[in-house]
Amino acid sequence: MRKRIDISELAKKLEGMHTAETLASELNVSIRTAINIASKLRKAGYLHYYSAGRKKRIYQISPMRFRLLGRPGLYETINKYSKIKIKEPFNHRIHDRKFSIEEALVLAINSENIRLILSSLNLFAHIKNWGLLNNLAKRYNLQRNIGALYDVTKLIIKIKKMDERTRNSLLRGNGREYIIKDLSSKDFKSIEEKWRIKMPLNFNDLSRLRTG
């Protein structure tokens, strides 16, 4: 008689990252069967997979069912839109609203975390509501900082044109001298002067925005 698989036991046994091949060798089954098992685990909520074009699928298996409650938060939004992916320090979920790209960008800059700021700059290419971005920047005292980072990002990658009203408002608005405390680079002096802030990133850091 065939032994029935307890799916939660299996998830516990296989916790971690896998490819179809490692799953097959771990379970001592064929690759086809391993893919079927991966599909069962995914349907039960224990498996997430990453794939990029023709690259191999990476399966992430966790005995804790992958989250269904709430909507994606800061880190998931940035990873969805940015070429520079970041490791999520925790699973951030939002229950009351859809987390916007504008909010993700402002919160990332507010974090004063260099990795988070760098990966969030790709989000300028996806901004739809410049008014919302301005309002959020005003709330977090970051208007001039956002404006300066926009100008810097524009030098590296193709991004949408900011409407003039938002640009003027950001230029006249509030801001912090340092985006990251006591950190300033030697590049982008003209942008720093224009926006009256210190830029924490240099040109080489930003080149990653193109390549990821």
Place this chain on the structure above:
Amino acid sequence: MEEKNRINVKEQEDLFNLIGKTLKKKVECYAVGGTAMMFLNIKETTKDVDLVFKEKEDYEIFKDTLIKLGAKESKFKIENRQKVSSILDLGEARFDLFLDYLIYFRLTKTIISRIKEVHEFFNMVVKIVSPEDIILFKSMADRISDRVDVSDIIKKLNVNWSQVLEEAELQTENSEYFFSTFLYNFLIGLNEDFKADVPRDFMTKLEKITEKSLLEARERLKKSN
């Protein structure tokens, strides 16, 4: 005693959304016990919503908001009078609110560093403590339901036992309670009742630590007498 009502994941989510909407200011709290287990998908329902606050202001604002929503102070009291805590009944749910401590457990930096989930409900930000810390919290309470919950955690997850041990030692260092002893007794009981799969080498280490801390306590008592 009257059987308490339980709330499920959806009801808890709706309740938090309502509280979050009513809160006038952003408030951060840490979900422990059954509430945390529900967020981690280990449990479907809970009797009480256990929340620990780090800031007194957040604790007060949250309590006032619950009262504004019609919550009533429960007739039950939490036994540790030295620490700030309240029990409030709101509809089907019972809220156990704590400030900095969960009865005897301190919300340490290490517990906070292990947080892997943060949920936002308007102005209510709920951080979920790790399953390892839930085991420790529950070992101290040691009710039948706590044993069932911990047995579920052990069955469903790969518990990082060294983390459990480290936190038990850290808690013992910073207080007058023998957390490692409570944990040891709890896990022995769990093994007897539920045949829980706790690694043998972990139990051996825990036994040694328990013996050591009890001997040290005896020495301290001798000196003080």
